[in-house]
Amino acid sequence: MQKRITNLPFRGTPEQEEKLRAIIAEHKGQQGAVMPVLQKAQEVYGYLPMEVQAMVAEGLGVSLEEVFGVSTFYSQFSLTPKGQYNISICLGTACYVKGAAALMDKVTEILGIQPEECTEDGKFSLTACRCVGACGLAPVLTVNEDVYGRLTPDEVPGILAKYQ
Amino acid sequence: MENMVNIKINGMPLSVPAGSTILEAARYAGIDIPTLCFLKDVNQIGACRMCVVEVKGARSLVASCVYPVNEGMEVFTNTPKVQKSRKLTLEMLLSVHDRHCLSCKRSGTCELQALCQELGVEQDDRFDGDVPDSILDESCSHLIRDNSKCILCRRCVAACEQQHVGVIGPNGRGFDTHIACAFERPLSETTCVNCGQCIVACPTGALQEKDQCQEVMDAINDPDKIVIVQTAPSIRATLGECFGMPIGTNVEGKMVAALRRLGFDKVFDTDFGADMTIMEEATEFIHRVQNNGPLPIITSCSPGWVKFCEHYYPELLPNVSTCKSPQQMTGALIKTWYAEKEGIDPKKIVSVSIMPCTAKKFEVGRDDQDAAGVPDVDIALTTRELARLIKAAQLNFARLPDEKFDDAMGVSTGAAAIFGATGGVMEAALRTAAEVLEGKPLEKLEFNEVRGTEGFKEAAYKVAGMDVKVAVVSGLNNANALLEKVRSGEADYQFIEVMCCPGGCVNGGGQPIQPATVRSFTDLKALRAKALYDQDEAMPLRKSHENPIVKKCYEEFLGEPGSHKAHEILHTSYVARKRF
Incomplete structure (x- = not known):
């Protein structure tokens, strides 16, 4: 599946930019610098929007497309921001057969976002993951560090309400 | 003596230069190994697996386009294993390929299609x-x-x-x-x-x-329109390739005959506009030298280069000559001078150009390219589109007679002819600048240092007692390297010619497509350029300022080169553009 690209506005801070510039300066001139710089940039920003990739491209003297190509090749890179609360729904085998797809449908319906997207207010983001190692609790949904198991779709609104 | 290694290809002993790839070595033995992703000096990544061969002792098939030969190597290029692998590669490619080949514009010049035929793919949907x-x-x-x-x-x-x-x-x-x-x-x-x-x-x-053939035919078939065509210097050196003629055949006469038979009302030569460009640019250069800059002056004929400069080197835009390109100068004069003389409303004229270049399609829509209040050029076609028009009209190109351009803008000089090759604009400008400044005929017209297909050339000339350092680059990587030096002050040239495409317009993006098998092993740029230099040498007039139509244009219409009116009609402006 093609990676989703956020259409939310960029909210980078001057402090983040300063950190990124330092990272770029540290790797400039190195062969294969794009990869480590993107990894560290994602640590700073949480994701890799165009504004960040453009800074990386300009700073390292490579084309924006080259940077983007790397960012879409490796699954570790995200092009969408994470919300204050990241909802992760396990779509591993056990959770899937126990009805995780219905949980996913419910969350997307309530929040109006698809997997790999973030709500406009920056509150919630949604990801589909593969097995959190709690198959006995299937189907499982996590909100940041909180784990919710043996769920039915009816319970989803109540869980989300806790974080509103 | 070059270092040679001894190898065997299909059992045949062979001595080839060390460092050759198996692909190159096989060519010495008269074997063309099929390739798809390989394009010499451009793309050498061994990715497509089309060129696989067996090497004795190797564990698997190897990609011959990137695999170097070594002493004693035994290569097999046509074993059942190799054949099966190549065919499978093609079948896999076809499995995810839109196979509507009959209506594809590349049918006949498609390398995938050719390989399927050559390697005997029997089923396109296996x-x-x-x-x-x-x-x-x-x-x-x-x-x-x-x-x-x-x-x-x-x-x-x-x-x-x-x-x-x-x-x-x-x-x-x-x-x-x-x-x-x-x-x-x-x-x-x-x-x-x-x-x-x-x-x-x-x-x-x-x-x-983006094919605009239909737009042109619609204009030709509209009785209210006067459709005037101009052809760039390099088209005559390449168009023949679309009709099976050898690379470097000059088909000027047949091209003109074909355009007339297609129904164009007038057939003009962009070479005339090239001569006008030289008059304006040489004047601009002399003016800048005498008035302290901005120098170096950089040529502006190549719209790909101009846009590159706008994106990447906006601070150097004042250095770029304000002269419109020959296409736009010819177009502007068609809709002003020619229209006025003939009493035609410029709005009725559809100005068409045949160009080696896809960037010309962008250039016609640029701002400040409308001397008569309407676009100087309405439609820019590539060489390939012209060939398509000729084929659609069922003209037998090879049997067409040789005809001449229409006089009004059909006379040109050898200086204009060489515009199509890298270094040509520089040489043409030097011929005129030197003669105008020195006030006496040049002894030698050839400026050999700026000729040839290398991406970067430089020379120093004495022009009227003044030292002029020039540089000529083609291909934007070369241009970028040079401009870095100009920006940093490391380079001190007075005059720079930049052509966007490697080798200049003869190798433009609108030129006939030659397959990688030809491009990788033939000097396409040199062969095509030779046709233009030969034309220059055979011409009676070889300096732009000797062109009688150019003289007439200034006498009747523009006044002097660089005059206020010339600036209004023949010059343009640029805009800084964003990089991201």
Whole structure:
């Protein structure tokens, strides 16, 4: 599946930019610098929007497309921001057969976002993951560090309400 | 004596230069190993597996395009294992390929199609894969990308990187991999300079110029329109290739005859506009030398280069000559001087150009290119589109008589003829600048130092007692390297010629497509350029300021080169553009 690209506005801070510039300066001139710089940039920003990739491209003297190509090749890179609360729904085998797809449908319906997207207010983001190692609790949904198991779709609104 | 190694290819002993690839070595033995992703000096990544061969002792088949030979190596290029592998590669490519070949513009020049035929692929749907949707990127004025015909060979990507633009590349991974721009934006929103080098690198129909043949025929068939065509210097040296003629055949006469038979009301020569460009540019150069700058002056004939400068070196825009390109000068004079003389309303004129260049399609729509209040040129066609028009009209090109351009703007000089090759504009300008400044005829017209297909050339000349340092670059990677030096003050040239495409217009993105087998092992640029230098040498007039129509144009209409009126009609302006 093609990676989703956020259409939310960029909210980078001057402090983040300063950190990124330092990272770029540290790797400039190195062969294969794009990869480590993107990894560290994602640590700073949480994701890799165009504004960040453009800074990386300009700073390292490579084309924006080259940077983007790397960012879409490796699954570790995200092009969408994470919300204050990241909802992760396990779509591993056990959770899937126990009805995780219905949980996913419910969350997307309530929040109006698809997997790999973030709500406009920056509150919630949604990801589909593969097995959190709690198959006995299937189907499982996590909100940041909180784990919710043996769920039915009816319970989803109540869980989300806790974080509103 | 070169270092040689002894190898055997299909049992035949052979001595080849050390460092050769198996692909190159096989050519010495008269064997053309099939390739797809390989394009010499552009794309050498060994990715497509088309060129696999067996090497004795090697564990698996090897990619001959990147595998170097060594002493005692035994290579087999045509074993059942090799044949089976190549055929399977083709069948797999076809499984995800839009196979509507009959109506594909590249039918007949498609390298995938040719290989299927040569290697005997009997079934185009042996495997049924997921053919990507045909989502077209038509955002630019010059090209269309159709990824349903893309085989992911990356030749376009390499060509774009070689132009220092690099706006296309592989996005995604595995089956999702597709060639596109950063953040999946349309090409028109990138720094694409419209050079079309990606199109001539593409082995299939995934990349195409935006075909405007129908627009031209509609204009010709409209009784209210007067349709005037002009042809760029390099078209006559390349058009013949579309009709099976040897590379470097000058077909000027037949080209003119064909254009008349297509129904154009007047057939003019952009070479006339090139002579006008020299008059204006040489004057501008002399003026800048006498008035302290801005120097170096940089030529402005190549719209791909101009857009590159606007994106990447906006601070050097004051250095770029304000002269319009020969296409735009010819167009402007058609709709002003010629229209006035003939009593034609310029709005009734449809001005068509035949260009070696896809960036010309962008140039015609630029601001400040409308001397008569309407666009100087309405439609710019590529060499390939002209060939298509000729074929559609069922003209037997080889049997056409040789005809001459219409006089009003059909007389030109050898100086204009060489515009189509890298170094040509510089040489033409030097011929005129030197003679005008020195006030006496030049003893030798050839400026050999700026000739040849190398990407970077420099020379120093004495012009009227003054030292003039010049540089000539073609291909934007070379241009970029030079401009870095200009920007940093490291280079102290007075005059720089930049051509966007490697080798100049003869190798433009609108020129006939030659397959990689020809491009990799033939000096296309030199062969085509030779036709132009031969033409120059055979011409009675070889200096732009001797062109009688040019003289008449200044006497009747513009006054002096560089006059206020000349500036209004023949000069333009540029805009700084964003990089991201």
